[in-house]
Amino acid sequence: MVVQVHGRTVAFMKVTRVAYSHRLNTGKYTALAEQCRHLGRVRSEVWQRYGSVGGAALSDRQVRDRWLADGTHVQFGVLANAWKETVRDAMAGIAASRAAAQLAVKRAVYRRTTDPAEHKRLFTALKSGRWADDPFLARLMRKYLARGHNRTRNQIVVRADQHNTRADESGRLWLAVPGLVQRKMIRIPLNTTVAPAGTLRLILRNNRVEIHYQIDAADMPSSQRPCGARAIGVDKGYTEALTDSDGNHHGRRLGKLLTAESDYRKAKGRARARLRSIANNAAARGDHGKADRIHRNNLGTMKRERRAARWEAQVRTETFTAVHQVVDKASTVVAEDLTKTFAGRKNFGRNTNRRLAAWTKGVIAEALTNVSQRRGSALVHVNAAYTSQACHRCGTLGNRSGDRFHCTWCRVVWQADVNAAINVLQRAADRDIGLHTPHRVVKQILRARTDRHRTRLPVQDSSRHPAAESEISELLSNEQEAER
Ligand SMILES: [Zn+2]
Known part of the structure; x- marks a missing residue:
């Protein structure tokens, strides 16, 4: 969903809401748990076949069509909509774990080299799925994409058009979802007066059913x-x-x-x-x-x-x-x-x-x-490297002890987290330190800056820095303000 806020276009994200079953009887819980076990086998089969490093990049629709063609689906003993939704959900899980692995590899690439041409070459290979040809990428992808397995055996995904909610005379809401048998819905009493909408994820825990669904954050x-x-x-x-x-x-x-x-x-x-x-x-x-x-x-x-x-x-x-x-x-x-x-x-x-x-x-x-x-x-x-170890005023790498940061150059003690927050703010405008600048390069940049800074200033003797007195009093007044 995209809307205008103060003249800016903002894409709103979804937030998850959870409703719970209220005094669900054992018979219904057992029936749902049975369905979960069947669907757990569907998930395991998807991960087994398509979750590996070498797994083909298929869409969930292609997997569905294959299973329908070769009869794979028959062994699970669940209704068509149920296994199809589970295949979709499991494939989405596999895609998410691939994406996470790629992100981790991308970070490793930034740590390895700062050469833009090399970045481009490696990222293109990563994106197009040709990473297996590059030994460096292949090794990293294997590391981050450890062959996944399905451990989920307590969930049922229900498509938006497969469930309905009705209130009884007392106003209690009942959610009806498909069971293992065609046209025999299971009715779950809910603990809320807001009907869950859209695709539902039922999670069975401790004899209670959690109904997870998403709403537009903008509706909150x-x-x-x-x-x-x-x-x-x-x-x-x-x-x-x-x-x-x-x-x-x-x-x-x-x-x-x-x-x-x-x-x-x-x-x-x-x-x-x-x-x-x-x-x-x-x-x-x-x-x-x-x-x-x-x-x-x-x-x-x-x-x-x-x-x-x-x-x-x-x-x-x-x-x-x-x-x-x-x-x-x-x-x-x-x-x-x-x-x-x-x-x-x-x-x-x-x-x-x-x-x-x-x-x-x-x-x-x-x-x-x-x-x-x-x-x-x-x-x-x-990039937050050294934001808690550098003085926000002069850039000197100083000592943090507990909630105090001591700058040996300014001879000032700052509140450590406030000093860090100011450094973080300044990083947004820092043209030398980017989001992916490696830790040690950040240190070199900071060192070079303080060295330049110092050569322009009079040689420091062992007496107190002239500016220090006023800064200490400034800090003290700031802190008194913060206390209030
Ligand atoms: Zn300083």
Whole structure:
């Protein structure tokens, strides 16, 4: 969807909404779960045949036609619309994983060379699918496109014209979706008064059906609020979601939410490990009743997952509110591209703190994109290399300790995240440092600038820099302002 906002054309993105089943009976849940298992086999077959590195670039329509021609579809025992939608969904998943791999390879190319001709050659090969001929590209694509497998066995995709919603006498909505048998719909009571629309994704979890669907972000109330008029740089934080280049902090509850959740999950994990070993010992002794009771009553996942969902909702609210506050004053938001750091997320393993922080970073990235698009502000991504280690005033690479940044040249202590946010803002106008300029080149550029800067200034002695006194007092007054 494309609309005009303040004379600018803005393409609005879709946001996902989720409705839940309300007291769904076991028989219906079992029937839906059965359908999910059948469709899981469809997904696995698609990934198996077309998900590999060498997989042909077919469209979902071509796959459908092939399966219809050779009778592949018969073995799954599901209705035609159901498997066709699942093929479409799985093919989209494969395309997305290819695109993600290509993006990762593109970044690696930027790290490898700065030669524009070489960039062009490699990107053309990547785009046209001829990367297998180039050893460098082939190696990287194999690395990032590790042969995928389907692990999804709890979903049903329902096309827009295959479902309907009706209200009963009490006003409760019932969603009817196809079952495994022709013309026998399964009616699901919903917990909401808003009928899900468009293509639905049913996800079965904990005896409850989640109904995921998308709406235009433009239809949401907050899209009415116009954005501000200035350019603002932001730095993502831990104790707060964002610090802006004016020195204001937004989303201050985020740190507490993260710490509390991390502590809770660690304690809970230890308690569960203890209970599991008690259950195992009981089972070893032959006391299976006790082992079963512990597994059923103390080691379930339903409560845990609902609690996690509540916590995630709180983090999202805090983060989106923070971004809205920035966009209130910004027509251009300048930020680090936070999506870039996701690749490493898997490596955090059991480290709860880092896993939660990485997830939160994803929410900040999503909020920046989403809110900017909805409210018509521009989001500019910049290269954030050394933005937290360089002084925004003179460019000197200094020492960051905790929330303080000490510039050895200016002899000034800045608030580290404010200093970083100002650097981020300045990067948008930096003609030498582009989005993909490698880390070490950024360092060289910064060094060269401070060297030039210094040769123009009188030789510094060991006494305090003449400008330092006034800057310290300026900083102190700024900080007092920030406190208020
Ligand atoms: Zn400085």
